[in-house]
Amino acid sequence: MATRVVIVPGNGCGQVEQCNWYAWARDEINKKYEGVECILRPMPDPDMARESIWIPFMRDELCCDEQTLIIGDCSGSEATMRFVESYKVHSIILVSPCVTDLGEENEKLSGYYDRPWEWAKMRSNTQSITVFGSTDDPYIKWAEMQEVIDNLNPELHKFHDRGHFEVATFPELIPTVGRRVHQK
Template sequence: MASRVVIVPGNGCGEVEKCNWYAWARDEINKVEGMECVLKNMPDPVMARESIWIPFMHDELCCDEKTIIVGHSSGAVAAMRYAEKYKVHGIILVSPCVTDLGMESERVSGYYSRPWEWELMKMNSQFVALYGSTDDPFISWTEMQVVIDNLNPDCHKFDDRGHFMTSVFPDLIATIQKLLKH
């Protein structure tokens, strides 16, 4: 059973306490009895390099079999790559992508330099959920559809949420509460 949630932000968030819904979600999750939510500033926040983020998630954020990783954007990509290597309770992907989107700044992160290991992700995660919106200005729905086709996640598809850059995210809390009941 999960006892921890770790929020991994998108790149560009130097001070995660002030970005998007992250601190709000941490505070809401920490209200759930028996749950702990961890939110820390990531090293290398702009480039979000895999070679730095994955070890940080393992060694500093202590993601393990009792951890639900909530990853947003680059954080979702990091969550997928993490689940290729390590067992986690589950991953919740918010606006994930599977290519570098034709951007050099994404290419250098290292996440897109090899094929995705979908079967390992499924084997290492008890569940996968995905939040995506067809009006995301940064990541096309076709990117998210690849994740859906390969991981068969509990999918939450919207047409009016953009890149999920709001100050609150009640749907996420509902999903976590639902998962904890099973």
């Protein structure tokens, strides 16, 4: 059973309380699931989202461990995937994940994309994996998400009308979190 949920935002979200669905999801999770604490904190280096800074922060400051469900959004998904290559967690939920720097210099400098993804390690270091993605995402082509899906065999929530999930609420996320946190 997970006792902690950590939301790892996408890059560019320095003000996490006002960005997308993050604060709404934190509040819903904290309200609905007794004994589970959902954490949302500003990430260091929010614009570059460098792996060399985010992974230690996730480990040391957010205390991601075997009782933690990590929800990663966009760049937060890539940070989450790299994190579980090295560390065990309870489960992960990836929102709009990708596998390349998308031709963006800022993404390239983050450090997530300069080596092969270690899919087997990711699968062995977590009890369950869920992916939320939308075929009409304006930033990440479906083929990027499909590669994650093909290699991680997650529970998939595929949409055709959600774009990049840049919304104030994300109601489909909450029951998925509930199933995951109660999973032994």
